[in-house]
Amino acid sequence: MIALNDINVSYDNHPVLQSLMLNLEEGKIHGLVGLNGSGKTTLLNALYGFVKPIRGAISRNDRKVSRKDFAFLETQNYFYPLITGREYLSIFTEQNRRFNLDNWTNLFALPLDELIETYSTGMKKKLALLAVFKLDREIFLLDEPYNGLDLESTTVLKLILDEFRKEGKTIIVTSHVYETLVSVCDLIHHLEGGKICGTYQSDDFRTLGNQITKLVEQRSASTIKNIFK
Amino acid sequence: MNNYSFSLAVTLITPIAILSLHFLRRDHRFLNILRAQTYKIYFQEYFCLISPILILLSLNQHWLLVIILLSALVLMITVLNFIPFQTLWRPISFFTFPLLLHFIPPFLFEWRSGFRRSGIQVLVIYSLALGLSFLPFASLFLLALLTFVMSGFYTDGESLSILNAGLLSPKEFLQKKIFVHCKYTSIGLLPVLLVYFVQHPADWYFIPIAWCVYMVNIVYFITLKYALYRPDKKLVAETVWTAILFVSTLIPFLFPMPFLIAHRNYSLAKINLKSYLDDRA
Numbered sequence: 001m002i003a004l005n006d007i008n009v010s011y012d013n014h015p016v017l018q019s020l021m022l023n024l025e026e027g028k029i030h031g032l033v034g035l036n037g038s039g040k041t042t043l044l045n046a047l048y049g050f051v052k053p054i055r056g057a058i059s060r061n062d063r064k065v066s067r068k069d070f071a072f073l074e075t076q077n078y079f080y081p082l083i084t085g086r087e088y089l090s091i092f093t094e095q096n097r098r099f100n101l102d103n104w105t106n107l108f109a110l111p112l113d114e115l116i117e118t119y120s121t122g123m124k125k126k127l128a129l130l131a132v133f134k135l136d137r138e139i140f141l142l143d144e145p146y147n148g149l150d151l152e153s154t155t156v157l158k159l160i161l162d163e164f165r166k167e168g169k170t171i172i173v174t175s176h177v178y179e180t181l182v183s184v185c186d187l188i189h190h191l192e193g194g195k196i197c198g199t200y201q202s203d204d205f206r207t208l209g210n211q212i213t214k215l216v217e218q219r220s221a222s223t224i225k226n227i228f229k
Numbered sequence: 230m231n232n233y234s235f236s237l238a239v240t241l242i243t244p245i246a247i248l249s250l251h252f253l254r255r256d257h258r259f260l261n262i263l264r265a266q267t268y269k270i271y272f273q274e275y276f277c278l279i280s281p282i283l284i285l286l287s288l289n290q291h292w293l294l295v296i297i298l299l300s301a302l303v304l305m306i307t308v309l310n311f312i313p314f315q316t317l318w319r320p321i322s323f324f325t326f327p328l329l330l331h332f333i334p335p336f337l338f339e340w341r342s343g344f345r346r347s348g349i350q351v352l353v354i355y356s357l358a359l360g361l362s363f364l365p366f367a368s369l370f371l372l373a374l375l376t377f378v379m380s381g382f383y384t385d386g387e388s389l390s391i392l393n394a395g396l397l398s399p400k401e402f403l404q405k406k407i408f409v410h411c412k413y414t415s416i417g418l419l420p421v422l423l424v425y426f427v428q429h430p431a432d433w434y435f436i437p438i439a440w441c442v443y444m445v446n447i448v449y450f451i452t453l454k455y456a457l458y459r460p461d462k463k464l465v466a467e468t469v470w471t472a473i474l475f476v477s478t479l480i481p482f483l484f485p486m487p488f489l490i491a492h493r494n495y496s497l498a499k500i501n502l503k504s505y506l507d508d509r510a
Contacts, residue, residue, distance in 0.1 A: 050389065050505075068396055078388040078461040082342040090335035092394050115345075131390065 001025060002047075002065070002139070002170070007056035009042050009194075016042045017053070018194040026138075029161055029171045031181035033212065034191035035219075040174040041075055043191065044141045047172070048072045071137040075144045077128040085112040085119070085127050092131045099134050107156060121148035129157070133164075140164065142173040146180045158184045178209055234365055236286055239479060240294045242370040243282055244301040245357070246475060247275050249350055249374060251309065253381045254468055268310040275302055278472055281480055337413060338391075343382030350378050358421045365432065368425045369439040372418055373478055376446040379414075380471040383450040384464040392460070392505055399502035403495065407451055411444050418443060442478060449474055449491040455498035460505065 002024040009017040016039045024030050032040045045051040047058060048070050058065050079088055089101065089112070105112055108126040111119075119127065125148045132140060146154055161171055161184050175181050181188055182205045190197045190208060192215075200208045251271070260267045279298060286295045329348045333340050344351065358371035397405065422436050453470055473490070477483040 067393060072390065074388075074390065080338055080342055080387050080391065081385055082345040083338050087335050087338055087341055091338055091391050128390075135394075 002058070002060050004043075004047075005057050005059070007043075007046060007053045007058065009039075009046055009051055009053050011042075016194050017046065020056070020195055022189060022196050022199075024170065024172065025187070026170045027165065027168045028186040029165050029173065029184055031185035031188035032172065032174045032191055033178060033181060033188055033208070035212075035216070038191045039194045040191055041143055044072070044143050044172065044174065048141055069137060070139045070141055071132040071135040072141045073128055073132045073143055073145055075147070077124050079116040079124065079127070081117070082115060084115055085110055088116060088127060089131055089134060092134050094134055094136075099136065101134075104130055104133070108153070122150055122153060125149055126153060133160070139170045139172070142171065144174055144176065146175050146177060154180065178212065182209070232289060233291065236289060236291050236294055238364070238366045238370055239282060240286070240291075240298050241367070242374060243279055243298060243479075244305055245354070245371070246374050246377065247279065247302065248305060249354070249378050250278075250468070250471065250475070251275075251305075252350060253347065253378065253471070256468075268306050271309070272302070272306050275306070278476070281476060285480070332417075334413075337410070338387075339382045339385075339410075340413070342385070343379065347378055347381055351375060354378060355421070359424060362421065362424045362428050365429060366435070368421055369435060372421055372439065373442055373446070375418075376414070376443050377471055377475055379447070380450045380467060380474070383454040384467045386454070386458050386460055386462045386464065389460045389505060392502075397506065399499045399506050402502060402506060403452070403455060403498055406455075407448055410447055410451060414443060414447050415440070445487050445491060446474060446478075449487050449494070452491050452494035452498050456494040456501055458498070458501055458505070 004020055004022040004024075007017050007020040007022075008015065020039075020043070032043065034040050042051060046053055047065070049065075049067055060069060086101075101112075108123075108130065110123055110126055110130070116124065116127065125145070129142075129145060132142070145157060149157060158180075161173070164171060165186075173181065173185070185205075186202065188200045188205060188208060190200065190212070198208070257267075260270055264270060279302065283295055283298065286292075286298070329344045329352065330341055333344065335341070354371055354375045358368045358375065361367040361371065392402075395402065395405070418440070422440065426433055426436055449470075453467075454464055457464055474487050477486040
């Protein structure tokens with residue numbers, strides 16, 4: 001169990017996460033959903049340790065978490081200039097003995113010997129995902145992994161995450177597209193205003209979807225009416 | 230080696246160093262926007278850079294060498310002004326990199342990237358260092374120049390994912406980086422140093438001194454990079470830092486300066502990397 005207890009994170013005195021409490025059961029796929037600025041990326045950054053909470057603690061089975069536990073896919077993927085995909089992947093130490101680069105390359109159709117600058121947005125995302133899978137840590141933190149992926153790759157990624165779940169990995173994933181989370185997650189946590197508003201199991205995903213839609217409608221309806229007046 | 234030979238070697242190497250520095254610059258486009266006659270800016274800047282050498286040559290009354298150095302500078306800037314080297318340089322580098330990359334292990338990603346950017350310069354200077362090994366000190370100066378060119382390898386800040394790939398503490402990370410890069414630099418420079426030793430066995434004691442200078446240069450660039458490191462960002466004002474190192478290498482009483490700066494930057498890099506490498510473990 002990964003436990004986030006009373007987590008508070010601020011940027012320049014602006015609170016982003018406020019007394020956040022969350023328990024993440026291991027061996028499951030957890031979705032994080034929330035509107036823009038709700039704190040999804042900050043939560044993942046706090047888990048990985050890029051951001052230090054001003055208060056609160058994150059533990060895993062009653063011990064302090066460390067980066068050795070996590071493989072992190074950041075929202076924006078930056079690649080070192082003038083290196084090839086193969087060179088980029090070679091930087092990440094292979095933990096998974098079964099990791100076969102040729103098989104993965106065939107699956108993702110990546111031109112590994114070409115410079116990364118020539119890759120499309122989707123190819124760059126797939127390359128970054130390959131690096132995460134190569135690290136083969138126990139917990140995957142995937143921030144917007146579906147951004148830039150086409151329909152085929154989105155389906156492939158869902159199947160891959162299913163396989164990792166069967167192997168006992170814990171996956172925490174965010175997405176702006178709610179349907180992508182519904183199709184793959186065991187649990188979805190609703191984050192709003194820096195707090196967890198609720199945790200939903202697959203039976204309640206539709207209810208959560210309706211709640212979020214209503215919330216967006218309430219917030220935007222009057223503005224939209226003003227625009228089209 | 231007498232005083233005049235030393236001055237002659239410095240006079241011959243300096244234009245090559247200035248030329249390398251010129252190609253390493255990333256502000257050519259900016260200068261073109263700023264001013265129509267960019268050659269005036271280049272001349273002023275490079276004149277300032279070589280002025281300590283001109284002063285030292287004048288103090289030693291080597292007037293001919295002063296004239297040669299100034300003429301070389303004027304000639305170089307005139308040629309650079311009329312020939313679009315900047316446009317030609319990248320395709321030439323791109324064409325030659327497969328040969329060079331064959332010798333570089335994949336985990337030296339800064340080198341692989343750097344050779345794609347300025348591999349041709351490295352190749353030319355390395356060949357000159359081998360070819361001119363019969364001249365006293367020429368090879369040793371050219372190898373120092375090669376390490377200046379390599380400063381361009383350490384100007385891009387890698388992503389946090391790459392930085393954290395090894396799961397090391399700031400101290401472990403820096404020590405490993407410095408060790409690996411110094412090791413491969415030494416392996417790369419060894420053939421030239423051996424040829425130089427064969428040609429000038431009486432001057433053998435200059436070789437370990439030169440090797441120390443090269444290693445200090447590499448450590449200087451690595452520690453500078455991580456002292457100023459920001460994820461995914463380019464190092465700011467790297468040309469200025471390289472120029473400081475260049476001047477310090479040529480002027481004997483400034484010899485300890487790169488070592489002192491590198492030592493200071495090592496401490497700063499350790500503090501800076503604490504924010505980016507795991508301190509919870």
